[in-house]
Amino acid sequence: MPRLSYLDIAAILRDEIERGVYRHGDTLPPEPVLAERFETTRATINNALRVLRGEGCIATHRGRGTTVTALTRRIRRSAMTRYRPEALQTSTGPFDYEVRQLGMSPRSEVTVSRVVPPAEIAEILKLDEGEQAVQRARRMFADDTPVMIASSYIPLSIAADTVLEQEQQGPGGMIRRLAELGHAQVHMDESVTVRPPNDDEADFLRMSSDQRVYVILHIGRTAEGTAVEAAQQIMPTHYWQLDYSWDVEPA
Amino acid sequence: MPRLSYLDIAAILRDEIERGVYRHGDTLPPEPVLAERFETTRATINNALRVLRGEGCIATHRGRGTTVTALTRRIRRSAMTRYRPEALQTSTGPFDYEVRQLGMSPRSEVTVSRVVPPAEIAEILKLDEGEQAVQRARRMFADDTPVMIASSYIPLSIAADTVLEQEQQGPGGMIRRLAELGHAQVHMDESVTVRPPNDDEADFLRMSSDQRVYVILHIGRTAEGTAVEAAQQIMPTHYWQLDYSWDVEPA
Known part of the structure; x- marks a missing residue:
């Protein structure tokens, strides 16, 4: 042979x-x-x-x-679906839905704090130097497998002493709460890049340094174009597929 | 020290x-x-x-x-912009625009042939087993750096003996020609995954096996939902940033 x-x-x-x-x-x-x-x-x-x-x-x-470490299939993150009002109706939110689609159980650990965000985020939120934002940091699991690290930032001028500083957001999550506070998001921007995980990420996500993470920078904007939420989502590339769909005018 | x-x-x-x-x-x-x-x-x-x-x-x-191998900056692929009628007006197309944004010169090598496409593509185009499609294969460069491999497939029932089988497509490219043939695309689907390059890809894109490529599966659909074009785009993750933006209804 x-x-x-x-x-x-x-x-x-x-x-x-x-x-x-x-x-x-x-x-x-x-x-x-x-x-x-x-x-x-x-x-x-x-x-x-x-x-x-x-x-x-x-x-x-x-x-x-x-x-x-393989999951049975990749988790599908459908960007256009996950931020729609219908998707936000449920108390559980899009991540939970996406993980349940694979027959797995979602779980999140949330930490809320006031921080000076990374420079890139501060620029998007038009914060002054040293100005704080509310950070909602989540570490997310499918069954017992860590599959995502997400940090959302909202300017302190919007979030201070509101429900946005509480761990539980209730039905519709942060997006609905922001709308109720007069900051309805009507436009989303996302950019996707890929890089090796840093030591913290590799440790939590149980990755080796020759694997890769997606870094999704997600921005929610009001009708005036103001960024009211900026989030960074870190996900092992081998666990996730990113789906986008949209309409175009005929050529 | x-x-x-x-x-x-x-x-x-x-x-x-x-x-x-x-x-x-x-x-x-x-x-x-x-x-x-x-x-x-x-x-x-x-x-x-x-x-x-x-x-x-x-x-x-x-x-x-x-x-x-570093480019000065990552090439930004703006999905929603690149398939808009305005973007297609130019004779050069979105890839050329994206590369020129970095101050580099775009170049493409095109090969057109009739092939039985990969199973995944055949399923999307609803081809019968063994049914052929027109494949437009492109190898793309920024200056002298290979940065992308793209293969578009159109059912032979649409493309046979039309301009779509010619190497040069003229202003508006394939999308415009498809529209003129009665197959206007009004809906786009994309899925993004990441994997190591195969040997051919690593060779052309000058990558090592511990680097990664994006695999973008792009589907263009008519108003009836029929997939008239399916394309696979292979790009080194370290050269590209993927941008998406869209409107949502307020929560």
Whole structure:
């Protein structure tokens, strides 16, 4: 039998993960055992695992071996749907909906504080140097897998001593509360970039430094064009698909 | 002086690249020379270069050393703008506009052929098994840097023996020609995922296997909801920022 290439081996292991031979959270056999099974060298196994790590199927942690991190499918974040009034009617919000679509249970940890936001955010919110904003920081899970870090910032001039400084926002969330306070959002801007996770992100999201996160900068604007909310969403690229849809005038 | 960490060294080199000490296409000094300059080990230099590779600042090629790949800024792909009738008026099209925004010169190589498209595309275009489509494959450059691979597919039932099978599309491009043929697009869907490049992509886009590409699946639909064009766009994540903006009803 000709020797399998590292891509062949990656394909076989990927297939076994997809068929549930190895499940989310399982530890893969150690490299020497895999090398014996596939009658190849440890270097080849190493290359195969590198491919799967790149795809986010597995993660290798010092002393803990290689574990399966793949979700059954990617979580679909539908930008145009998630901020619609209908989507906001539910008490749970779009993230919860998106995770439930995969048959998983959503969970969020919320921390609210007053901070001087990062320069990029301060500029968007037109804050003066050193001016504070209310930060709503969320760490989000699908079942027990951390899948997202989100920080929303609202100028203190809008949010101070309002419901926006409370942990629970109630039905319709922050967007509805902002509308009730006279800051209805009617225009959204998003920019998407991709980079390696920083140490904090890698730690919480259980990523290795050769994986990547999406950085979504989301801005909500009023009819006057004023940015009343700016949010940064950090998500492992291997867990998420980003969907957008819109109408155009015929050419 | 305390020894610099690999992150410190990465930051210094990144800064030198941004200030133009090393420019796009330059070769960095070999690792032993960098180790001597920073009074550290080759392992530390190796880690620092790994960080910069992950960000797309540099690329290492066997036998060619480490070269600077960073563009001055990321190319901004503004989805809602690029398919508007106004954007299509120009003879050059949105890619050319986006690259010129950075002060660089766009260039595309187009290949037109009849193919059986990938299963995912065939399903979107509702093709029968083995049914052909017209594929317009483009390899795109900013100055001499390859920055995008795009393949558009149009059902043969629409495109056969029309202008859509010619290399040059003229003002307004494919979208305008489709409209003239009675297939005006009024709705766009896009999904964004991220993965490592395959061998062909890595070769053309000059990427290493630990970098990533966006895979944008773009679908243009008529008023009846029929998909008349499906395109796959492959772009190194370190070269591009994806922008979306849209209106919402107030909550």
